[in-house]
Amino acid sequence: MDISKKLKNYRKDQNMTQEELSRKIGVSLKLIKEWESGISAPEDSELQQINNQIIVTDLKLPFYFGKPTSRKPFLILLIIPLLIFAIFIQVNIFVGILSGFLSMIFIYGLGFYDFRRYYAYFIVKKDGIIVSKEKELQLFPLISIIKGGLKIRKEEKIQYNDINYMNIFFDSDGFKGYGTSISYRPRQLYTTREVIMLQVYLKTNNEVINLNLDQIFYPDSKERKHILYLFKFFNQKGIPIIDDHKILKAINEGQSFIDSAYKKN
Incomplete structure (x- = not known):
């Protein structure tokens, strides 16, 4: 940078x-x-x-990585289907329920917003990382989204001393597409982007916790702006960081970390 x-x-x-x-x-x-x-x-x-003085202890903690700042998408996901339900229930209760549910799936499937953010975000604190314990359902995790939107999601705190190492995972194989040969995903919609996550390997039972880093695709997001400080903070906690795709190096140099990841592949 x-x-x-x-x-x-x-x-x-x-x-x-x-x-x-x-x-x-x-x-x-x-x-x-x-x-x-x-x-x-x-x-x-x-x-x-400068590098010695501008250190990550100045990072404002707790740091919420990926947590939505607005509830508007969440309300859209709930209110529009309820209105449709209210309209079609006059025809038949079954038709009303089905119409409302299908409209909810349609809104979710549009891909204009990653509703999983309401429950999948993680919180970096001085003494550990708070992660979601909600079960990840691939098709439509409605219950987890609602619990996250209502701020009653299940959580677990991981102490830094319990972490063996971290790995920045980037799916540089690309999305092969549905019966196509596409190997380089567009990034307009979260549903078609490459997967990027932080794999946290714990010392006990070789457990791996996957944390979504998707927000760093957006240059103006606070997650992107603070990503280097965040990983320096993890380093200060004595946690080894594996970054085979040189994501952090590319961001630090003001380069495209996506291009860097694909060059590695």
């Missing part, structure tokens, strides 16, 4: 002024202004100082 963007993003995320940032890093206010505007760039020694 360009150093000027890195400094600006960090400062804004921390609600700091340029003067406060200059004091934190230990350089003049003039240099901060020049670096952020792109007039000049830090020397190697100054860059090391």
